[in-house]
Amino acid sequence: MRQKRAKSYRKQMLVYHHNFKFREPYQVLVDDKIVCDTHKASFDLVKGLQRTLQAEVKPMITQCCIQAIYDTKDQDAIDLAKTFERRRCNHPPKEAKPPLECLESVVSVNGVNKHRYVVASQDLEIRNTLRKVPGVPMVFMNRSVMVMEPLSRSSEKLSRYQEKQKLFKGLNDPSLAGKPAPEKVSEENAPAPGSKKRKGPKGPNPLSMKKKKENDTPDEAKNKVKSDPTTTTTTTTTTATETITNGSTSRRRKRSHKSASSRQREIGDEQSDGETSQEKK
Incomplete structure (x- = not known):
């Protein structure tokens, strides 16, 4: 396979991988015609599918397609089809349906490729009907080369829609543009206790907070001292040690706080004493 073609096939399979x-x-569903044509051309079908899809494949075939190969009476093609995994189509072998109806019923489940099948078919009518189902890669043989069809219109539309949904999801949703923010839930309309709690900022840890110091009244302090004899013993020992270490305590001068009237009297007495001493002289 040429490098340019392999690169385009890889891109297509990435689209199917991410969007579908x-x-x-x-899982590759093969029909009766591609099995017979590859056997006549001595082409290895499994290896060709692996080279085209560039990954491991699991070839599968329905009971109706095997019944169509039985009608050709080509024993080598029948033996090759028996090596593939059987896909149940819920059609009885005695009332086998044509490959077109069988593959359409298996691939298209309510208009969707639910089981994610890759279809390998030489029938142009089968490929035309399955192009309407989004997300169905199709492979066919062109002479001696296995080719994968490009994305169909239905697959391309769905992949573009999904890419837009990824782009405008969440905060960039255009349906929510211009609308006010949702109101906060009141206490009456609060969720039930079994429901999940909304994450948000929480208060401080009460264990890490400092406790407030209680300002005791003098009566309460006396009661505490009386109730705790150990505190009295400790205070007496501390005072004794202080007196021993400091020796004789230094006496401080006591200041007398006199009033203004007494100070004026003293000043007046001093002035009178000075006048009497001058008269005697």
């Missing part, structure tokens, strides 16, 4: 949730190994 395809996973390896890919």
Whole structure:
């Protein structure tokens, strides 16, 4: 396979991988015509699918398609089809339906490729009907080369829609543009206790906060001292040690706080004593 073609196939499978949730190994549904054509051309179908999809594959075939191969009476093609995994189509073998109806009923479940099948078919009518179902990769043989079809219109529309949903999801949702913010839930309309709590800022940890100091009244302090004899013994020992270490305590001068009237009297007496002493001289 050429490098340019392999690169385009890789891009297509990435679209199916991200937008339609395809996973390896890919489940490939083959029809009766591609099995017969690859066997006649001595082409290895499984290896060709692996090279085209660039991943591990799991080839599968329905009971109706095997019944169509039985009608050709090509024993080598029948043996090759028996090596593939059987996909139940819920159609009885005696009342086998044509491959077109069978593959359409298996692939399109309510208009969606629910089981994520890759379809390998040589029938143009099958490929035209399955192009209407979004998310169905299709592979066919062109002479001796296996080719994968580009994205169909339905698949391309759905992939673009999903990409837009990813872009405008959440805060960038255009449906919420211009609308006011939702109001806070009141206490009456609060959620039930079993429901999940909304995350947000919380208050401080009460264990890490400092406790307030209580200002005791003098009566309460006396009662505490009386109730705790150990505190009295400790205070007496501390005072005794202070007296021993300091020796004789230094006496401080006591200041007398005199009033203004007594000070004026003293000043007047001093002036009178000075006048009498001058008269005697």
